[in-house]
Structures are given as C-alpha cells and as structure tokens.
Amino acid sequence: MTTGKATKKAGTFSRRTVLKGAAAASGLALGSGAVTGFPTIWAQNIKDVTLRQFGTGVSNLNEVAAKVKEDLGFTLEMTALDSDSVTQRAATQPNAFDIADIEYWICKKVWPAGNLQAMDVAKIKNYDKIVGIFKSGKLTPESTIAQGTAPHSVGFVEGMDGTKFAKEETGWMTLIPTIYNADTLGIRPDLIGRPIESWTELLNPEFKGKASILDISSIGIMDAAMVCEALGEIQYGDKGNMTREEIDKTMAIFTEAKQAGQFRAFWKSFDESVNLMASGEVVIQSMWSPAITAVRSKGIPCVYQPLKEGYRSWGGGIGLSKNLKGLELEAAYEYINWYLSGWVGGFLMRQGYYSAVPETSKNFMSADEWGFWFEGKPAASDIANPQGQVMEKAGAVRDGGSFYERMGRVACWNAVMDENQYMVRKWNEFIAA
Amino acid sequence: MSVKSLIGAAERTSWLLVAPLVAILAFFLLLPIATIVMVSFWNYNEFTYFPDFVLDNYLYLLTSKVTLATYLKTLKFMVLTWLFCTAIGFTVAYFLAFHVRTLGMQIALFLVCTIPFWTSNIIRMISWIPFLGRNGLANSALIDLGIIDQPLDWLLFSDFAVVLAFVHLYVLFMVVPVFNTMMRIDKSLIEAARDAGASGLQVLTNVVIPLSKPGIMIGSIFIVTLVMGDFITVRFMSGGQSASVGRVISNEIALLQYPAAAASAVVLLATVLLMIAVMLRFVDVRKEL
Numbered sequence: 001m002t003t004g005k006a007t008k009k010a011g012t013f014s015r016r017t018v019l020k021g022a023a024a025a026s027g028l029a030l031g032s033g034a035v036t037g038f039p040t041i042w043a044q045n046i047k048d049v050t051l052r053q054f055g056t057g058v059s060n061l062n063e064v065a066a067k068v069k070e071d072l073g074f075t076l077e078m079t080a081l082d083s084d085s086v087t088q089r090a091a092t093q094p095n096a097f098d099i100a101d102i103e104y105w106i107c108k109k110v111w112p113a114g115n116l117q118a119m120d121v122a123k124i125k126n127y128d129k130i131v132g133i134f135k136s137g138k139l140t141p142e143s144t145i146a147q148g149t150a151p152h153s154v155g156f157v158e159g160m161d162g163t164k165f166a167k168e169e170t171g172w173m174t175l176i177p178t179i180y181n182a183d184t185l186g187i188r189p190d191l192i193g194r195p196i197e198s199w200t201e202l203l204n205p206e207f208k209g210k211a212s213i214l215d216i217s218s219i220g221i222m223d224a225a226m227v228c229e230a231l232g233e234i235q236y237g238d239k240g241n242m243t244r245e246e247i248d249k250t251m252a253i254f255t256e257a258k259q260a261g262q263f264r265a266f267w268k269s270f271d272e273s274v275n276l277m278a279s280g281e282v283v284i285q286s287m288w289s290p291a292i293t294a295v296r297s298k299g300i301p302c303v304y305q306p307l308k309e310g311y312r313s314w315g316g317g318i319g320l321s322k323n324l325k326g327l328e329l330e331a332a333y334e335y336i337n338w339y340l341s342g343w344v345g346g347f348l349m350r351q352g353y354y355s356a357v358p359e360t361s362k363n364f365m366s367a368d369e370w371g372f373w374f375e376g377k378p379a380a381s382d383i384a385n386p387q388g389q390v391m392e393k394a395g396a397v398r399d400g401g402s403f404y405e406r407m408g409r410v411a412c413w414n415a416v417m418d419e420n421q422y423m424v425r426k427w428n429e430f431i432a433a
Numbered sequence: 434m435s436v437k438s439l440i441g442a443a444e445r446t447s448w449l450l451v452a453p454l455v456a457i458l459a460f461f462l463l464l465p466i467a468t469i470v471m472v473s474f475w476n477y478n479e480f481t482y483f484p485d486f487v488l489d490n491y492l493y494l495l496t497s498k499v500t501l502a503t504y505l506k507t508l509k510f511m512v513l514t515w516l517f518c519t520a521i522g523f524t525v526a527y528f529l530a531f532h533v534r535t536l537g538m539q540i541a542l543f544l545v546c547t548i549p550f551w552t553s554n555i556i557r558m559i560s561w562i563p564f565l566g567r568n569g570l571a572n573s574a575l576i577d578l579g580i581i582d583q584p585l586d587w588l589l590f591s592d593f594a595v596v597l598a599f600v601h602l603y604v605l606f607m608v609v610p611v612f613n614t615m616m617r618i619d620k621s622l623i624e625a626a627r628d629a630g631a632s633g634l635q636v637l638t639n640v641v642i643p644l645s646k647p648g649i650m651i652g653s654i655f656i657v658t659l660v661m662g663d664f665i666t667v668r669f670m671s672g673g674q675s676a677s678v679g680r681v682i683s684n685e686i687a688l689l690q691y692p693a694a695a696a697s698a699v700v701l702l703a704t705v706l707l708m709i710a711v712m713l714r715f716v717d718v719r720k721e722l
Contacts, residue, residue, distance in 0.1 A: 084687035091481060091689060113481055209586055215673045217688075258674070265590045265672025279566050281589070424688055429499045432506070432676035 055101025
C-alpha cells in the first residue's frame, strides 16, 4: 500500500469526522447532479491515496484514471492484462492490487480463493438503478435467465466474509458491475456477399480455410456450443456447464472441422482477431465488439452479425481486495459510486459497451449518441468514439439494434464449468489435433 | 608445515575459489529446478495449487495421446529447422571462412549477417505474417507473375510458415559457431589434401566437415534447445493451429495449473537433456574446441 503518509495524516482527525465529511460531500455532489471533486477535510486526505486496479484492457482505460484524479482527487493506477493473467493475479496475488476489474466467470473461479471482500450495497448510491441482469438475473420481469455463469448467480454472498454465492440479492455484492456486452460472430459482408443468420455458418464448408474461433478455452467452447446446438447436433442441458459427454461431442465436431481445414487460424488476443479480419485471411469468426469497430475504422466493412440463436454474453465488474481497509476502503467506495454515476458509463457506451446504470450514463451522452448506442435508432449525425474518431456515418444503425433487443436475446453467459479441467484438456487436444 | 596440511590448505583455497560459482549455480539453477520438480508432484484445483504428493500430473502427461502428438509435432519442427539451419549455416560459414580472402572483409560480411538480429525476434517473426498472407506480398507477386491463379493458403498459418520463421530466427546460431571452428582450421591442411590429389568434394567431406563438427554440434545444441522450448513462434506462425510442448506449458500456466505445467517442464527438460547427451556422444565438444 502506498499511503503511509495518508494514514498518518488521517490520524489527526477522528475517523468519524472523515467518514461523515465524505458521506456529506458525496451526497451533496450526487444530489446536485454533478460529481466533481470532494471539498473539505476529505479531499485533503484522499489525494494521497493510491488505488491499484488491474483488469482486462477493455475497461482499464487511462482516460478513466485521469478523470478519477480530476473528480475524486486520488490516484488510480491501472494495469491491463489478458484474462488468463487477470485470473492468476486475482487468485494468487492479493497484495498486488486494491481493485480487481474482472469478469463474472473469473469471479466464480477466484472468489473461493478468498482474496476479495464483499461490498455493502448500502454504501452504493445507485444500487437501485443497476440493471436487473446483475441483481435478479432478469433484464425485464418477463425475461428468462440465460445459461452459463449469469452475473447475478455469482454476484452476491451471504455476508462480508461469505465464500458461498447466494441465490438472490443479499446486500453483499461480490462485484459491482461495470461493463457488459453481447457477443456474436463478426463477418466480412463484402467477401461473403449473402446474408448470414445462424451460428452454423461458422462450420459451413463454403468458408473453408476462412473461418476462425478464439483460443481461450472457456469462451471458445461456448461459441463452439452455440454452433453445435444451432446445427442440431447436440442438445445441451446447460451450455455453460456441460457434461463430459457434451464436451466430447462438441470437441469431436470441431476437431473434424479443423482437420478438414475449416479454420484459417485461432486467435487469442484482440489485435490478432482484428488483423485476421482486416487482412481478409478470415471472413467469419468469433469476435468482440471493439474489434469490429477497429476493423471498420480502417475503412473495411465488417458486421457484428446478430444471429437467430442469440448472443453469447459477458459482463465484468470491480471487486475489492481483502486487504483494503480504512481510508483506502472508503476511497474505493467513492470510486465505485463515481463509476456508477455516469461519466464512465457514457465513456464506455460510446465505445459500444453497456453500462450497469444506463440512466446515469445518459446524462453524459448526446441525445443522438444515446439513440444510436442504446436505443438502436439511426444516427442523426456522424457518431464519434470518445477519442473523437468517427465510427459511424449519419444514418447508420447499430448491428443488432437496441439494448433490449441485444441484451434480451442472450442465449448464454461466459462461464466456468464444473468439468472445467476436463474441458481444458479436451480443448488442448482440439488445438493439438 | 607438514605436507599434509599444505595440501589441506591448497584444497581449501580451491574450494573457496569455486564456492561463488557453486553458490550461483545452486541458487539460480539447481534450486529453481528442484522447486519445479517438487511442484510437479503437487495437486491443484480451479484457483490454487497446494503441497501434496500425487502422480496424476505425470500419469496424464505420459498416457495422453496429446502429449505424444505434441512431442512428435515439436520434434518435426526441430528436425526440419535443424536441417535447414545446418545446410544454410554451414554454407554461409564456409563461404565466409574459405572464399572471402581478407580478414576485414570476413568481419564486415559477418556483421552483415547479424543485421536482421538487431531487431527483436518477435518483430522479425511477425513481419512474415503480412508478407505471406493470402493478400500478402508473396502471393500478389506470384499472381502478378502469372505463376499461380489462386493465392497459396499454405504459405501462412501452416507448418511451412513455422519452419520458415524458425530458420530465419535461429540460423545465426549455426553460422556463428561453425564459422568460428572453420576459422581455426589450418589452411595448410587443405593445401596438403589438394597436394595429395583430393577433389573439392573430398576436401569438404574428409577435411572441412570433420574439423567443423564441434561448431556444428554447438549450433545444433542451440537450435534443439531453442526450438524445443519455443511457444510463441509456433503460436503466431501456425495461427494457433499447431501445438508445441512450450505452448502446452504456457497454456497450463495461464490456467493456473502450475503443477501440471511443472510436470510438463520436467518431462521436456529430461527429453532435451537426453537429446543433448546423445548428440554429445557423437562429438566430444570439449576435446575438439
């Protein structure tokens, strides 16, 4: 921890005053609708605090760190890692971070290691406004819950030190949801030249040597399952928690396709997927939303194709290290409240992700941006990303449509299975085949 | 002072002199290897690994058909890479040592050989990807020349691409030791062979190759160890479609399966040591250096 000075200074005030000051200040700031700076005593102490956050590149953005410094006064150090390294650090190095920005399926894997502490929702100002997916599991009251590690199923524990996930809302949250999206296949419409409507197209011999799937076993198997189910070859009990037999069947179908030369390559990192698509090596593949944007920004047509079987979805959130306490813990809560207060949400939504509290994000987006990204309306003018680069021309409509159309058609969440070890072995056999 | 205590003193000095090296090797080589061996018997679950004594890691490794397939694939890469590196390395070294007359020119040309190695090997490897791709320079040139109508898919993301990258990355490791031993060959031996009526080929096979053996062997050891331990070249150049032993280990580490990774590492270490031991049976590098 890098706050020796801060804690010493904090000693000059009673802890109570500090907390009261903070609560009052943040309440005031939120009440006035603008979260900018926290005056008085609190600001004096908090500016020496440094919180170390790590996570995947998706939401570990330097712009966020800069804005934290500006709005909250303390320093947020960001480290971006790939999802394997993120899992590793969360599970094995509790002293190396204060805030873990991880995905829900990673949470299922690392929570039992006991390196994270549950959060008291009473301290989360916008808790009530968090999207239902992360609380009851339902987007709207009529929604059915998708297969896989649905965020709400690992979102709560019984108490602060709980190690077992609770079935419903308990008031103790494991992760505060920050960012999520619905994934599907990316295609090159110019090179395919006909409509694509189903996951089965990934194994269509028409695209022999021009298809790709991602080589991250826990996510790749899910895309594979979407394909096998769409083909009608396998009926899964739960794609996010397959039996050994289901894993064997899935991998057999994909091994056969691999040996027949269906795949051009397997990708592991974001930029690999961009290069494969942009260079035309691949015309249909598993892809992530910002990768589509990256291909398009090179002037190459690329569509995030909605498919009739639905989306494979994922969600991330921030969790607190077990070692956080005192002033740093309070700062972390401030950070979380700030995170949900809209600026970050707007920033992320303008990149095509969704925010956990869309209604606060709306205040930080133009009506046109909100219409395009969230409501699925045609853009009235050019849509730029947060860096100011034009991403979509006026008149464009988001692939897949509105938030409710996209998130409402989730077939499966990224997951970690009970048979994870077996699945990983089978996946390695598939890669080696 | 008695003779005995004198020997004792000399011995003590020797021990003292080797002590730093022993300490360094023990701490930085033996201790880590011992740790890896120890961890390879540990057990693990989703998120952690813990002390235990299980043979499962080895049992799975030694009975899985993936291991066999992976080792065969890695050996194939190794043999092909070695073959091309030796052929190219030997030829380049031979040219430098025997055809280039002045020492200055030899050094200059040798330095030219090292120019590609001024950049990182990842960059050297990745630059092949746009070159060999379906719409890459190689394919468009061949199509423009009318040699082919359809782009050749096997140029990239194939075993060909992997071996090509390996040869490009590691050929210098063969050139340098071979060139070094060739420079030590007494030129009068070649003259003598000529005088005795040997043809160019006979000089090569009876004089130059036998005397270059230690260099070839040192280069071979480099190439064998580098290719056997590689994980990144195979991943990038095969488009993630080929497995290698190194990739298996890196995947296991990524999935927090440290004991399994340790077991794989121990098996790989044993395999490579065995290969080097066999190679050293053919040439006594120490004697001939």
